[in-house]
Amino acid sequence: MEKTKYSIKNHSKYLLIKFWLISTFIITVLIAQDKVLYLVNEEPTKMKRSDSEWKRILSAAEYHILREKGTERAFTGEYDGHFEEGTYVCAGCGNKIFESETKYRSGCGWPAFYNAIPESVQEHEDNSFGMRRIEITCSKCDGHLGHVFNDGPQPTGLRYCINSVSMDFNPSDKEEQK
Numbered sequence: 001m002e003k004t005k006y007s008i009k010n011h012s013k014y015l016l017i018k019f020w021l022i023s024t025f026i027i028t029v030l031i032a033q034d035k036v037l038y039l040v041n042e043e044p045t046k047m048k049r050s051d052s053e054w055k056r057i058l059s060a061a062e063y064h065i066l067r068e069k070g071t072e073r074a075f076t077g078e079y080d081g082h083f084e085e086g087t088y089v090c091a092g093c094g095n096k097i098f099e100s101e102t103k104y105r106s107g108c109g110w111p112a113f114y115n116a117i118p119e120s121v122q123e124h125e126d127n128s129f130g131m132r133r134i135e136i137t138c139s140k141c142d143g144h145l146g147h148v149f150n151d152g153p154q155p156t157g158l159r160y161c162i163n164s165v166s167m168d169f170n171p172s173d174k175e176e177q178k
């Protein structure tokens with residue numbers, strides 16, 4: 001009698017351990033799959049905000065250009081003729097998008113760069129206004145920045161034509177570099 005009691009107790013213990021192992025295994029697989037999906041999407045650091053949140057955070061001009069893909073008037077932008085040393089960041093989320101070393105005088109009326117900071121911007125086909133252009137958006141918040149054209153200087157031959165309103169400027173800290 002005593003022996004049977006013991007074995008039943010042992011058996012339920014075994015079942016409990018089995019159940020625990022199986023659930024741990026399932027949870028691990030689910031977590032791993034989720035991680036794989038995350039890597040496939042390559043968007044682990046995307047900033048998602050609702051339209052009303054953006055309206056609250058951004059100025060009217062920033063909202064129009066970043067979220068409604070507007071364009072500032074040529075030769076009116078704050079950074080068109082701006083050539084200080086530093087980094088240009090997205091006005092929506094602070095993502096570093098252009099270094100001052102890549103900025104040049106294109107004469108097109110908007111700030112122009114021949115290169116973007118790697119992974120900082122994304123390209124999209126834009127066929128609006130009867131033109132075939134490549135739209136540039138911030139890779140972090142998807143804010144509209146401008147367009148990229150193939151008539152830029154070497155070494156890239158690219159011209160990133162960007163709205164000043166879409167950017168903020170951080171002057172390089174000389175003391176920090178020493």
Ligand SMILES: [Zn+2]
Nearest residue numbers: 090093138141
């Ligand atoms: Zn951004």
